[in-house]
Amino acid sequence: MDRRDSWFVKSKHAVVLDRGNYTSCTVNLLGATVTSWRINDKEMLFLSRESHFTGLSHIAGGIQFAFPILGDWEFGPKNGFARKTLWKLVGGPEKLHSGDVCATFSLMYNPYTLSFWNFKFELFYKVTLYEKKIDFQITVVNWDTYPMEFVIVQRCLWRVNDVTKCKIKGLKNCKYKDFLRNGLTFQEEREDVMVTEKLDRVYSRTPNKLVLKNTVDGGSLNLLRRNSRDVLLWNPWIGDSLKGMDLGNSCYLTILVSR
Numbered sequence: 131m132d133r134r135d136s137w138f139v140k141s142k143h144a145v146v147l148d149r150g151n152y153t154s155c156t157v158n159l160l161g162a163t164v165t166s167w168r169i170n171d172k173e174m175l176f177l178s179r180e181s182h183f184t185g186l187s188h189i190a191g192g193i194q195f196a197f198p199i200l201g202d203w204e205f206g207p208k209n210g211f212a213r214k215t216l217w218k219l220v221g222g223p224e225k226l227h228s229g230d231v232c233a234t235f236s237l238m239y240n241p242y243t244l245s246f247w248n249f250k251f252e253l254f255y256k257v258t259l260y261e262k263k264i265d266f267q268i269t270v271v272n273w274d275t276y277p278m279e280f281v282i283v284q285r286c287l288w289r290v291n292d293v294t295k296c297k298i299k300g301l302k303n304c305k306y307k308d309f310l311r312n313g314l315t316f317q318e319e320r321e322d323v324m325v326t327e328k329l330d331r332v333y334s335r336t337p338n339k340l341v342l343k344n345t346v347d348g349g350s351l352n353l354l355r356r357n358s359r360d361v362l363l364w365n366p367w368i369g370d371s372l373k374g375m376d377l378g379n380s381c382y383l384t385i386l387v388s389r
């Protein structure tokens with residue numbers, strides 16, 4: 131465990147799900163950000179060295195939410211307020227008979243969120259840690275009597291050794307909106323999508339299973355989704371990442387759960 135990780139684990143807002151055998155997951159109440167997921171002591175997530183828990187900004191890296199908006203927002207913070215707000219632990223961490231561990235977090239509307247977005251919402255986030263997998267269940271409740279329009283994105287910043295060796299399988303023939311090309315729509319022709327430049331695009335109607343090859347230990351990650359068809363693929367690339375996210379060699383694969 132390096133210095134950064136231990137700092138996040140010690141934070142008074144950190145909730146640790148420990149499955150034993152050096153398999154654990156740490157969720158920081160700031161944004162319910164998953165700052166670490168370790169399988170047999172191997173870290174799977176990318177966390178920026180620039181990331182400090184000051185309570186003033188979001189945690190850069192890990193698994194975080196963009197809610198109720200993705201990207202720039204004229205009424206509030208970029209990518210929304212959910213990652214900048216303290217969530218509550220409402221269940222667990224609890225060890226199940228199987229040895230797996232789960233915990234549930236929630237974020238309810240409050241004066242801060244209402245100052246940007248006039249909706250009475252509640253988010254529930256159940257995290258279950260298994261021996262070699264992690265499961266996330268996201269529920270959005272609308273306590274208002276009128277419809278609520280929002281986007282919720284679970285942004286998963288995976289740690290990889292060399293992003294140029296990563297391959298993402300499962301996107302062939304999917305249409306994507308490319309934010310770096312005036313938001314125009316294109317069709318993916320490749321069997322394996324590689325990350326060789328700055329990327330910021332949303333693929334739509336993707337299959338329920340994608341495979342990310344060549345992650346941190348050279349292995350693969352199966353990314354399985356339910357009720358979510360869109361995927362954001364984002365990588366700031368070397369120039370920009372040095373400014374903010376400190377590493378070019380990271381892959382940012384984000385799951386967009388659309389309303």
Ligand SMILES: O=P(O)(O)OC[C@H]1O[C@H](O)[C@H](O)[C@@H](O)[C@@H]1O
Nearest residue numbers: 200201208209309330362364374
């Ligand atoms: O650096 P952040 O505030 O985390 O935002 C990083 C990125 O978030 C999303 O993925 C957007 O699609 C990008 O346009 C944006 O650059």
